[in-house]
Amino acid sequence: MSAAQKQVVIDRTGQLFGCFVLLSLFIVAAKDPATFVGQTTIGITNGALLALIALGYTMVYGIIELINFAHADVFMMGSMLGMQLIVSMGVSAQSGVFAKGAIIVVGLVICMVACALINVAIEKIAYKPLRNAPPLAPLITAIGMSFILANLAQKIWGPSQVSVPDLIGNGSIAGVRIKDIVVIMVTAPLLVGLTWFVTNTRQGKAMRATAQDQGAAAIMGIDVNRTISLTFLLGGLLAGASGVLYALVNTTTVWNAGFKNGLFAFTAAVLGGIGNLRGAVIGALLIGLIQAYSAAYVGDRWTDVVIFSILVMVLVFRPTGLLGEQEITRA
Amino acid sequence: MSSSSGQAMLKLDAVEAWYGSIQALKGITLEVNEGEIISLIGSNGAGKTTTMKTIHGLMKPKAGRIEYLGRDTAKISTQELVQMGMAQSPEGRRVFPKMTVLENLEMGAFQREDQSEVASDIEDIYEMFPRLRERKEQKAGLMSGGEQQMLAMGRALMARPRLLLLDEPSMGLAPLVIQQIFDIIVEINRKGTTVLLVEQNANVALAISHRAYVLETGTVVLEGTGKELLASDAVRKAYLGE
């Protein structure tokens, strides 16, 4: 069998499998539409939170080909700082709507900036000096930074779950939880803003150029180091927002919250085709939906297994991810 | 040449550069005057590309001095050099593969402050390379080598350079395309851009150069006008296969 024939067989198998999954979903949806819709909104919310993290992974990977392991812990720091801010300001579930709204907005801004600064600092300390080292070296320092942040959080906020005042509550409007609405209201503008920034601004163009060819970008007069810092800054901003929203939606956070969410987010980035911003968002929404459906229809304890199995299968059937571009080799 | 050294646009004085523990440049001395086409010729590993990178601030010289427009470049970053009118079409072309031809050209004008004139300059580039106009919406990575070379040169020209560094513009191209490219280099030079050209294809390079330097293992072993070197036995033997 030639390579092309093999690829056809692989593709067909993948399509068949995809059809099978969709068909089963359709059947369960028809059986109990209410549960299905509920799970879908939960899935989209989870996916939106993951998308914010996944974008950080995918941007950094796109520009310096590094799996930024510490990114997950920047997200965790965001959730912890958000929690700390809410608790120290004395805002609780019983506070007035205005106080709650204000603290959410202010908390988001402060935590986003803080996480952006943490992320940039990590890049300066741990990755920049290794710009020309073999790729494994920065990956190891990334793991090191991840451990440092996790351990610090564990020491500051304790080794067990920390509860966050439930500022949003469990109400719903027209059958959609307010929590979901808040998440979408924060996430959507951020995603649109990021896309606009990368495609339309001068700095965004510099980011894209640097991602494609650092050397050539430098020759164009682009400050490569500053562009990379900017990428970490943007990733940190999004991770900070995601962290605060995560703490608010789940009303709890923990020092190792980054690990699993980071893993899912990275899976999402790979699923969408790493380096591809749109891909990361779509991948994250898919992962969020898979998470929600599998919790409802397969069993919560199998969620991780399902997600990683799907990841492995996607990579086998389409190694560059769903939206990954075919490698363009320079002629 | 000592008489002109006062107004030299670019001057290298005993420049040394290293890759880790290996010395690539062992004291390069050369100068480029305004309006000239200067070639650096030599075989693989002679240090031509390293010289280019060192001039453009992409590598720091370990010893020696580089002057551009009368200023020591030791403290000047690549970005500033680009702003000061030094643009490069690098070896291997290095176009941005996932960007369109148009976007690539726009990237060339990245450091320019007069962004309003970029559009008309792009038109000028299209005049010079009609092929690029035809392909303006195409991803650069999907173009042929010759088209990519035109794009790389066009992209460098978008910076409105005073000094254009061209690294191996003939590499991997068909003879006919090479002729086109070199005709354009002469034209660019006629319009007032100084050109520093790195070439392995000594014959073509020397034919259009005012002066040239022959590099061997990191040092300048010969220099002279293009005609002199074309006539030199040593050059003919070593680089022209005679």
Add this chain to the structure above:
Amino acid sequence: MPTVRERLGRHAPLFVLAFALIFPLIEGSLGLGMMNPLLRILTSVMLAMGLNIVVGFAGLLDLGYVAFWAIGAYCVGWMASGHFSTIKVHVMSGLPEAIPGIHLSIWLIFPIAAVLTAVFGVLLGAPTLRLRGDYLAIVTLGFGEIIPKVFQNGDDIGGHNLTNGTAGISGLDAPQLGGATGDAMLGLGWGTWGPLNLLPWYYLAIALCVLCYYVSVTMQWSKLGRAWMAIREDETAASAMGIHCVNAKLWAYGIGASLGGLAGVYHGARIGSIFPSSFQFYISIAVLCAVIIGGMGNVWGAIVGAFVVEGLNFWLLPSLTSWAAAVGLDIDFSSWNMLIFGVLLVVMMLYRPQGIFPSKSRKLVFDDEPGRPGDQHYPGGMHGPDGDGPHTPMPSPPGPGIPATPGIPAQELADVAASHRLAPERVVQQPAAPARPLPASVRFPRYGAGSNPFDRRADPDIEVAPA
């Protein structure tokens, strides 16, 4: 003639082994109380050697190595306990036949687990071979997460209790050397392997480490080992030379996994009970760090790295805590382990990225890396005069015309030879050394002729290969 130092160097592994064999006497007489952590560290030494085959030799980044360890541990859990209480299978267990469950002698479980984990290694490897390095990392990471999850959820798979869930499997059989009578006959008094009698566990660990070492060193200089290294440096070039990359990678996965499985069997049997929660991502990373800190691709590096990393985790930090307590300080150093570990990793990578004992070939890479850290004016992507890609791990030396231009290369070759401390006499003196030479067609294009880092003669490590 070899110098004294070289002779010593050649026999260094034997000295280390001899020291390891008498170490319990020293430890016992000094009363250091290091035996328990030491056994755990030795388990990691086995793991590090196994992972070194996958990551260090073949260059396949595996972030889920803990999976194989877990599979090995569950093998002994299934095959040497009363877990499957509805059946009674006894094979050389030395236990009364009436006891329910599967009871195999541990000496049988070792090879079974090695084969089984190798199969899992290949099963994991097969679908991932098409993937680039980073995707591979994430898939292996996923695998490392899935396997413990499956074990954790395995108490109800179609109604069968396969793994006893989070409660894990406990009450594992203690191994016996040819049965209780056999132990007695050997006069070792090892009838009771257990927490109070660690000596047999210690010697078993040493034996397993020697086995892993033997496998590693033998594989490293085999034809397959050379194929791995060629793949690690440049897969395209390797396949152009006729190396069957798919097969070679699968072998790396299989062999690496089986060593992990052996370590798992040992660990499971020693602890006597198996919990799915003990197979965390952290362990994969700790072992990976051991390999990297020691020096990737170098067997001794992996061993030393495991001692450093796990010595820190299981001995130094707990000891510091108790010493601090002794002087009245209440500092729990162990709870800072991740931070200390993280700082260590970062500092290590910044200041000695090639590891403590770099393998010779990788040392070359790092030494000749252009644009050392901090060189801001040297953006990536312009490595070497050829303008190699931004992350080319091995930039060409700046004399691409090595044969054509005699100036640089001669110097460079001299440097390479010097860095290898390559004594010409030794080359001459050992005509049998390159017993398995590379085919004449094989060239390593990123190195100049004669500086082939994979040449046996160029690496003193080979001297320790058992004859």
